[in-house]
Amino acid sequence: MAKKIRLVKSLVGRKDSHIATANSLGLRKIGDTTVQPDNAATNGKIKAISYLIEVTEE
16 A cells, blocks of 8 residues: 655744655645655654645555
8 A cells, every 4th residue: 555645734934853754755845745655654754744744545
């Protein structure tokens, strides 16, 4: 399984670590979408910035 992740809120004014997490997922601007594997590392990143993103199973 893979997870489709979309950035729905701005990164402006967020914690540096949350911006870095979003960037590591390939999310830079609102509306950016990426497909990531469903593993522990990805799930941890999703949990950290869950208030900024929208996740769907693929």
